Amino acid sequence: MGGISSRIALGLAAVVAAFFVLAGTAYAGAVIQTDPVEYTFLPGPYVQGLGETATLDNSVSENWHDVVATKNGPDGKPLFSAPLARGGETKVVQGTQYLAAGTYHFICSFHGAGMSGDLTIDGSSGSASPRPSVKLTFPAQSLKQVRKSGVKVKIKATTASSKVKVTAKAGKVTLGTSRALDFTAGQSKTVNLPLTKAGRKAIARPKSVQIKLSAAVPYGKSASASRKVK
Numbered sequence: 001m002g003g004i005s006s007r008i009a010l011g012l013a014a015v016v017a018a019f020f021v022l023a024g025t026a027y028a029g030a031v032i033q034t035d036p037v038e039y040t041f042l043p044g045p046y047v048q049g050l051g052e053t054a055t056l057d058n059s060v061s062e063n064w065h066d067v068v069a070t071k072n073g074p075d076g077k078p079l080f081s082a083p084l085a086r087g088g089e090t091k092v093v094q095g096t097q098y099l100a101a102g103t104y105h106f107i108c109s110f111h112g113a114g115m116s117g118d119l120t121i122d123g124s125s126g127s128a129s130p131r132p133s134v135k136l137t138f139p140a141q142s143l144k145q146v147r148k149s150g151v152k153v154k155i156k157a158t159t160a161s162s163k164v165k166v167t168a169k170a171g172k173v174t175l176g177t178s179r180a181l182d183f184t185a186g187q188s189k190t191v192n193l194p195l196t197k198a199g200r201k202a203i204a205r206p207k208s209v210q211i212k213l214s215a216a217v218p219y220g221k222s223a224s225a226s227r228k229v230k
């Protein structure tokens with residue numbers, strides 16, 4: 001232990017660390033740390049560049065904690081969040097890669113507003129990941145076809161989007177729902193939403209049905225389309 005080579009290694013590590021501090025822009029995403037004992041976050045500051053993803057470091061704590069932004073994003077859900085981490089765990093804070101420059105308040109939803117902090121996005125570094133976005137198209141199809149194989153939907157992602165959920169409704173009745181769909185930027189998929197039992201019943205008799213599609217896009221705006229199917 002403590003030989004010359006390990007001292008050199010330590011010295012080099014110190015030089016590298018000093019370089020990153022001096023350079024000032026070499027963020028790898030903020031690491032939000034929890035107190036080992038108290039129900040608090042360490043004071044930070046928590047700063048990262050545009051487009052970077054923060055992590056919740058709960059590794060030294062024995063308690064359960066999460067991270068939830070106090071402001072909502074375009075999907076009506078928190079701008080960013082990390083799921084509940086048990087003591088010893090580290091979790092990704094999803095949504096931070098889409099943030100514009102600014103300071104964003106967050107809390108631990110498990111312990112309430114008393115456990116809070118701020119995440120600052122430094123606008124002079126990097127570029128924000130484009131928010132997920134999709135376009136929905138409702139291809140021509142007959143009611144007979146829908147009864148047989150479900151509602152046919154075309155989804156095109158303008159930017160990378162994941163866990164997109166498409167729902168088809170007739171009035172208040174849900175006809176069918178897609179699984180969580182993942183897309184790379186520019187990718188499109190045509191899927192059939194299998195009919196629910198209630199959906200099957202709702203479209204069994206009418207000669208035409210107005211069907212409304214909506215796509216819920218995590219961290220992005222929802223999309224919609226509708227068509228009268230005969």
Ligand SMILES: [Cu+2]
Pocket residue numbers: 039064065066108109110111115
């Ligand atoms: Cu907590």
